[in-house]
Amino acid sequence: MIVDSHAHIFPHLGQVPGALHLRYLQRGISGNRQPVRRVRDNAVVPHTIWAADDLSPAGYEEVGFRVGRFGRFEWTRDGVDYYKQLMAPSLAENACGADYLVAEMDHAGVERAVLQNDQFYGDLNDFFAAGVRQYPERLIGTVHVDEAAVERGETLEGLRRATGTLKLHGLFYYSRDHWTNAANGKVDDPRFDPFWGEVERLGLVVYWAPDVRPRAGLAGYLDQFRRWRRRLERNPALRAVWVGGLPWAFFDAYAAGLPDEARALARSGAFWIEICFPIGRGAVEEYPYADSLERVRYLYRECGPAALVWGSDMPNVLRHCTYRQSLDYLRRHADVIPAADLDLVLGGNLARVFGLAASPAVRAD
Numbered sequence: 001m002i003v004d005s006h007a008h009i010f011p012h013l014g015q016v017p018g019a020l021h022l023r024y025l026q027r028g029i030s031g032n033r034q035p036v037r038r039v040r041d042n043a044v045v046p047h048t049i050w051a052a053d054d055l056s057p058a059g060y061e062e063v064g065f066r067v068g069r070f071g072r073f074e075w076t077r078d079g080v081d082y083y084k085q086l087m088a089p090s091l092a093e094n095a096c097g098a099d100y101l102v103a104e105m106d107h108a109g110v111e112r113a114v115l116q117n118d119q120f121y122g123d124l125n126d127f128f129a130a131g132v133r134q135y136p137e138r139l140i141g142t143v144h145v146d147e148a149a150v151e152r153g154e155t156l157e158g159l160r161r162a163t164g165t166l167k168l169h170g171l172f173y174y175s176r177d178h179w180t181n182a183a184n185g186k187v188d189d190p191r192f193d194p195f196w197g198e199v200e201r202l203g204l205v206v207y208w209a210p211d212v213r214p215r216a217g218l219a220g221y222l223d224q225f226r227r228w229r230r231r232l233e234r235n236p237a238l239r240a241v242w243v244g245g246l247p248w249a250f251f252d253a254y255a256a257g258l259p260d261e262a263r264a265l266a267r268s269g270a271f272w273i274e275i276c277f278p279i280g281r282g283a284v285e286e287y288p289y290a291d292s293l294e295r296v297r298y299l300y301r302e303c304g305p306a307a308l309v310w311g312s313d314m315p316n317v318l319r320h321c322t323y324r325q326s327l328d329y330l331r332r333h334a335d336v337i338p339a340a341d342l343d344l345v346l347g348g349n350l351a352r353v354f355g356l357a358a359s360p361a362v363r364a365d
Helices: 020-032 099-110 125-134 154-166 190-200 215-236 248-253 260-265 275-280 289-305 323-331 338-356
Strands: 002-006 037-039 072-077 080-087 112-115 139-144 170-174 205-209 241-242 273-274 308-312
Touching: 002 273, 002 308, 002 338, 099 125, 099 139, 099 323, 112 125, 112 338, 125 139, 125 154, 139 154, 154 190, 154 323, 170 308, 190 215, 215 248, 215 260, 248 289, 260 273, 260 289, 273 289, 275 289, 275 323, 289 308, 289 323, 308 338, 323 338
Parallel strands: 002 112, 112 139, 139 170, 170 205, 205 241, 241 273, 273 308
Antiparallel strands: 037 080, 072 080
């Protein structure tokens, strides 16, 4: 069974409800590494749309930011139009419905996909639930909560509704404290014990994006590892997946081996690291991503196959390669991993974590 740990569905991003959603999109686009292009001549130009020294909502700059077509996000400053090509041009309306994702899964030979409920795409719990109802044997939904409000009773009620009424089986949790100015990145804080206790009781698989404050660097990530380890000591039944995998800088800074903080989690049996290289490396590497495969070798050596899961970041990855290529660089070229272990990475681990039964075979065209 091949299970994609990292996929998205979303309605047209320019019509997602929420007063601050466009600003949150603008902040996300500003930090994305895709180049800024000037519309009139398509030239790559240096340009910013958010205060570089303030990643909170206070860093907003008025530039007429808008969601365009064909994967573009656009704005205007001093009468000049600019854009970033975040999605592939094939996403004509900047939307990705469940029908489209499942069609791509069929073509690539992917049986199941976990839908990560990142706030970047809007408040989509009900949208996810509708997709899961439509394709219950193909899609696994996660719930989004307001990470700045995890101490509130209504957040716990939202978790219960998500698992009961909406039939979502995971939690997407983004420690984006630089945006909210809350302490949600401190997952080991005793104030959050009721929240994490409820997540544990409900059996939600946590998709954890351990963002850190600017300039915290690798030390900030190591601190997040330590905090999650302490959280597991208090809630040993929690299970978590590191969204997007380790930062590239880890492989350079710790070439001799993972630091103890990371290795302890990887070997805990309750923590998995995504292998998700094409989305981050596709702009600087050609398929089949030889440099990234060296990092796969490193992760296999340091973590073992039982701690790794494959993710694509579909449909975002389409700006660099096809969905099938985002899988095949591992399926066909990760020679360092024996076939039985590769089966775990490409789906067996997640099938066990989510308790999935085998679905009808899906074959790549």
